[in-house]
Amino acid sequence: MGDPLGPFGRDRTRLSKNAVMDPQRTVADLGEFKLIDEVVKQVGTGQHVLIGPGDDAAQVSTKGGSYLVSTDVLIEGRHFRRDWSSAAEIGQKAAACNLSDISAMGGVANALTVGFAAPGDLAADWVIEMIKGFVFECDHIGARIVGGDVTASDKIVIAVTAMGEAHRPVRRSGAAPGDIVAFAGRLGWAGAGFAALSRGFRSPKLAVDAHRVPHPPYAAGPQAAGIGATSMTDVSDGLLADAGHIAVASGVAIDFESSCFEIAEPVATVGEALGVDPLTFVLTGGDDYALVATFSAQTVLPKEWTRIGVVTDGTGVTVDGVPYEGAQGHEHFR
Amino acid sequence: MGDPLGPFGRDRTRLSKNAVMDPQRTVADLGEFKLIDEVVKQVGTGQHVLIGPGDDAAQVSTKGGSYLVSTDVLIEGRHFRRDWSSAAEIGQKAAACNLSDISAMGGVANALTVGFAAPGDLAADWVIEMIKGFVFECDHIGARIVGGDVTASDKIVIAVTAMGEAHRPVRRSGAAPGDIVAFAGRLGWAGAGFAALSRGFRSPKLAVDAHRVPHPPYAAGPQAAGIGATSMTDVSDGLLADAGHIAVASGVAIDFESSCFEIAEPVATVGEALGVDPLTFVLTGGDDYALVATFSAQTVLPKEWTRIGVVTDGTGVTVDGVPYEGAQGHEHFR
Numbered sequence: 001m002g003d004p005l006g007p008f009g010r011d012r013t014r015l016s017k018n019a020v021m022d023p024q025r026t027v028a029d030l031g032e033f034k035l036i037d038e039v040v041k042q043v044g045t046g047q048h049v050l051i052g053p054g055d056d057a058a059q060v061s062t063k064g065g066s067y068l069v070s071t072d073v074l075i076e077g078r079h080f081r082r083d084w085s086s087a088a089e090i091g092q093k094a095a096a097c098n099l100s101d102i103s104a105m106g107g108v109a110n111a112l113t114v115g116f117a118a119p120g121d122l123a124a125d126w127v128i129e130m131i132k133g134f135v136f137e138c139d140h141i142g143a144r145i146v147g148g149d150v151t152a153s154d155k156i157v158i159a160v161t162a163m164g165e166a167h168r169p170v171r172r173s174g175a176a177p178g179d180i181v182a183f184a185g186r187l188g189w190a191g192a193g194f195a196a197l198s199r200g201f202r203s204p205k206l207a208v209d210a211h212r213v214p215h216p217p218y219a220a221g222p223q224a225a226g227i228g229a230t231s232m233t234d235v236s237d238g239l240l241a242d243a244g245h246i247a248v249a250s251g252v253a254i255d256f257e258s259s260c261f262e263i264a265e266p267v268a269t270v271g272e273a274l275g276v277d278p279l280t281f282v283l284t285g286g287d288d289y290a291l292v293a294t295f296s297a298q299t300v301l302p303k304e305w306t307r308i309g310v311v312t313d314g315t316g317v318t319v320d321g322v323p324y325e326g327a328q329g330h331e332h333f334r
Numbered sequence: 335m336g337d338p339l340g341p342f343g344r345d346r347t348r349l350s351k352n353a354v355m356d357p358q359r360t361v362a363d364l365g366e367f368k369l370i371d372e373v374v375k376q377v378g379t380g381q382h383v384l385i386g387p388g389d390d391a392a393q394v395s396t397k398g399g400s401y402l403v404s405t406d407v408l409i410e411g412r413h414f415r416r417d418w419s420s421a422a423e424i425g426q427k428a429a430a431c432n433l434s435d436i437s438a439m440g441g442v443a444n445a446l447t448v449g450f451a452a453p454g455d456l457a458a459d460w461v462i463e464m465i466k467g468f469v470f471e472c473d474h475i476g477a478r479i480v481g482g483d484v485t486a487s488d489k490i491v492i493a494v495t496a497m498g499e500a501h502r503p504v505r506r507s508g509a510a511p512g513d514i515v516a517f518a519g520r521l522g523w524a525g526a527g528f529a530a531l532s533r534g535f536r537s538p539k540l541a542v543d544a545h546r547v548p549h550p551p552y553a554a555g556p557q558a559a560g561i562g563a564t565s566m567t568d569v570s571d572g573l574l575a576d577a578g579h580i581a582v583a584s585g586v587a588i589d590f591e592s593s594c595f596e597i598a599e600p601v602a603t604v605g606e607a608l609g610v611d612p613l614t615f616v617l618t619g620g621d622d623y624a625l626v627a628t629f630s631a632q633t634v635l636p637k638e639w640t641r642i643g644v645v646t647d648g649t650g651v652t653v654d655g656v657p658y659e660g661a662q663g664h665e666h667f668r
Contacts, residue, residue: 015422015470021459028454028590031485035458039482042465046478048444058480062499064398069480071495073449075487088349110382111394115407115449115493120362124369131376136349145391146403148373150366153409159449161405161492165396196581280368 006332022049055171055232055333056104056247069103070162076156084197089212090158091133093287097236098162099143100216100289104234106225107166109141109218114148115159120158130158141218146164168225175231175250175294181309182301184220186210187239187261191285192270199274206268216289218305224293225303232293238284240324243292243309244317250294253314255321256283260308283324292318358660366473388504388583390438390494390567402443403497404435412489421460423546424492431570432496433477434550434623438568440502440559442474443552446546449484449493456490464492466567475552477648482484497569502559509565509584509628515643516635518542518554518625521573521595522612525619526604537589541600552622554638558627561636572618578651584628589655590617594642617658 057070097224102109271278385393391404436443527545605612
């Protein structure tokens with residue numbers, strides 16, 4: 001019997017089994033963001049792709065509607081540690097960082113898929129507790145786990161895809177000079193908690209807990225969309241780094257005013273204990289999943305949003321008019 | 335300054351930081367399928383979840399429409415080997431096995447997200463070639479990569495989520511006694527290729543290539559839905575194992591007739607070389623992503639579909655009326 005598929009009619013000449021590769025140019029050399037740029041160059045567009053790669057979530061049309069989708073991969077030892085966080089906390093955080101991406105588009109998340117890989121000797125109850133954490137976080141906004149995959153690996157891998165809907169998706173590219181910049185949620189809490197945990201401390205509890213389980217201000221995303229936010233993103237890598245994505249996508253400069261930031265007590269406590277300016281946590285700490293957005297200057301901000309800066313002509317992100325000294329935020333492969 | 339979020343109002347009593355876990359009951363003890371059962375018990379339903387976990391894809395409603403979604407996690411050394419397959423082939427296969435899940439619901443896939451983790455010393459060009467493989471496979475059916483994530487890990491992880499649409503999703507649960515069973519695509523090719531590669535052979539080329547890059551019969555999925563398929567799934571773990579999922583979901587028994595299977599030449603060649611009955615590859619080999627479906631007995635099957643068995647009262651899957659001896663297919667953690 002021949003091949004039941006018959007000739008495939010697939011022109012494979014575009015693909016090479018022995019592609020010329022430069023082994024000297026590694027993923028680490030390029031870095032996370034340049035690698036993503038190179039990948040996105042390969043990806044075509046389609047009529048059904050209303051928003052493609054480069055925002056917090058993509059938007060895909062269906063017959064009669066559309067949905068938002070975003071994905072994240074979390075690796076044990078890099079994104080979470082079993083000696084720092086319980087299984088339920090790790091599940092909550094994995095859900096939160098993905099649900100936040102939908103919120104950052106001005107949408108409401110309603111579905112998740114969870115791909116999970118782990119060593120065979122992991123306690124089955126650990127997985128059940130992790131899923132309870134997922135379900136708990138999803139329940140805040142009515143989202144549900146709709147599917148998943150389970151496989152074996154040496155280290156735990158949690159791959160999450162979140163989906164949802166938005167009346168009017170807010171992209172990173174709409175900020176204009178003259179707009180104001182505002183944030184909702186927490187800034188610096190998780191970063192301070194991470195710094196404390198990294199030095200072997202287990203307190204202050206509020207900061208450490210903030211690192212273990214973020215509390216994204218989910219409702220502030222659609223709220224911002226409703227009052228005309230011109231751009232928005234969530235703060236996963238650090239305020240300066242993520243505001244930088246808005247600045248690049250919008251072709252503008254952003255200046256933060258340090259006097260606008262009030263330092264929360266747990267953040268101040270960690271700063272004092274470690275001899276670090278607590279503003280560093282606020283400006284460069286990741287993992288709180290605050291939202292940062294831009295609005296026209298006339299916008300009356302609801303109480304959930306705090307004005308922290310302005311959009312101007314130019315490029316880059318500054319604090320009180322000058323570039324911020326020190327690390328701007330987290331980048332993988334560094 | 336206090337917490338900008340105010341009180342969360344989140345009742346965390348449902349979650350325990352120190353949950354009682356039985357360390358003796360491991361993921362490997364439970365096995366892949368029982369673990370999934372335990373996980374699914376934790377997952378609630380929602381009005382917008384039209385089809386939840388347990389099928390090849392879930393179906394989620396949007397305002398005015400709906401979409402299908404399915405996810406898979408592929409781990410280097412378990413799902414692919416860089417010394418067996420090129421980067422482009424690995425990308426093609428990762429895309430194919432996910433696009434196939436949408437087809438197996440009777441749908442047409444149109445969007446993918448790709449989560450990717452790799453060691454920093456991986457050649458950046460390897461990633462670019464892998465993405466070219468994804469794009470090549472997606473182009474067959476007009477699907478697009480709409481988003482993704484890149485992070486660092488010790489081993490390569492490829493987490494794919496595929497989305498699409500179906501006029502009438504076909505589930506695993508609709509088979510009824512008296513129905514006929516049919517398949518579309520290839521059976522045994524990839525399994526034979528895997529057996530050859532595992533013993534150090536690089537031929538026969540057609541079988542080895544089939545393991546490297548499957549050719550799912552994408553169009554046969556919506557075709558089957560159109561002519562009234564009562565149940566359907568794709569063959570990723572082996573025909574007997576995957577037909578077993580239909581049997582359980584539908585509460586029926588399935589009997590295959592061995593005389594209905596023609597053995598393709600590359601499959602026969604591998605069987606002869608390795609001293610294995612080639613029917614073993616057809617019945618238990620995974621990774622070809624054939625489709626297996628049931629239809630009412632009166633259905634006139636299009637040429638893409640071949641009748642291979644019947645649905646009867648009872649439970650379990652048999653071949654010529656008796657249980658098949660030997661491994662039924664692949665299960666992780668074994």
